[in-house]
Amino acid sequence: MDRFGLFGKLMAKEGHGEQLAAILLEASHAMKEVTGCELYVVSAAENEPDAVMVYEVWINQEAHQASLKLEATQNLIKQAKPIIAGMERISTLKPIGGKGL
Known part of the structure; x- marks a missing residue:
């Protein structure tokens, strides 16, 4: 079974970056209950205040x-x-291992 990874960037409307990050952090907490989700990391972009990056790893694309x-x-x-x-x-990525996986 191949893991499925995504690295994405979401741009909030001007001045809403923190609000979007908070919503995505809430999503990360919800993913704790989802069996197929191995990793869901939300990050702020240092040089773009309205950009939020999300890195996800799933057991497979179907999950x-x-x-x-x-x-x-x-x-x-x-x-x-x-x-x-x-x-x-x-x-999209094919995670193969490392700390946290």
């Missing part, structure tokens, strides 16, 4: 897709949508 249908995930998406100016999937 990630299933998580998007969860009620908790859908509620967080609804909260975040009004303040999101853009999203970029920087890379």
Whole structure:
């Protein structure tokens, strides 16, 4: 079974970076209950106050897709949508191991 990783960048509307980060941190706490999620890390970009980076590792791509249908995930998406100016999937990855995995 191949792990599935995502590295993404979400841009908040001007002045809403901290609010978006808080919503994504809430998502990270919800992922603790999701069996297929191995890692969900939220980071602020030092040089872009309205950018939030997310690094995720899943047991497989199907587990990630299933998580998007969860009620908790859908509620967080609804909260975040009004303040999101853009999203970029920087890379999909095939995590092979390391500290934390």
